[in-house]
Amino acid sequence: MRRKTGQLLSIEVQILQVAAEQRRVRDGEFYGFELAKLLADHDESRALTAHGTLYKALGRLHDGGLLEARWEDAETALAEGRPRRRLYSITGRGAQALATAVADRHQEQRASRRVGLEPS
Helix, strand or coil: CCCCCCCCCHHHHHHHHHHHHHHHHCCCCEEHHHHHHHHHHHCCCCCCCCHHHHHHHHHHHHHCCCEEEEECCHHHHHHCCCCCCEEEEECHHHHHHHHHHHHHHHHHHHHHHHHHHCCC
């Protein structure tokens, strides 16, 4: 099944939801492994999202202008004895795409409930 141009995949919507939440609760930036843990926390029954899938989705969202990305300061990573992290944050365009996706999902749910209530 091919998706329509501009339509977000479920994983992309989930990433944007976490990104929007991170904007509200702290500086708004997150990195890939942290995101995987946050996604797992949102849906405790699911295992950690496969990193290949996650990073491909992050790349698509970044390429589409829905996420901004930057490398953290090398000195910070060195001081903590780890590789640098790529930090992501949601853009205004990403917030709008998320709002549209959520509204579309609600509209589809309402429509499917109406269909289910109609007598056959």
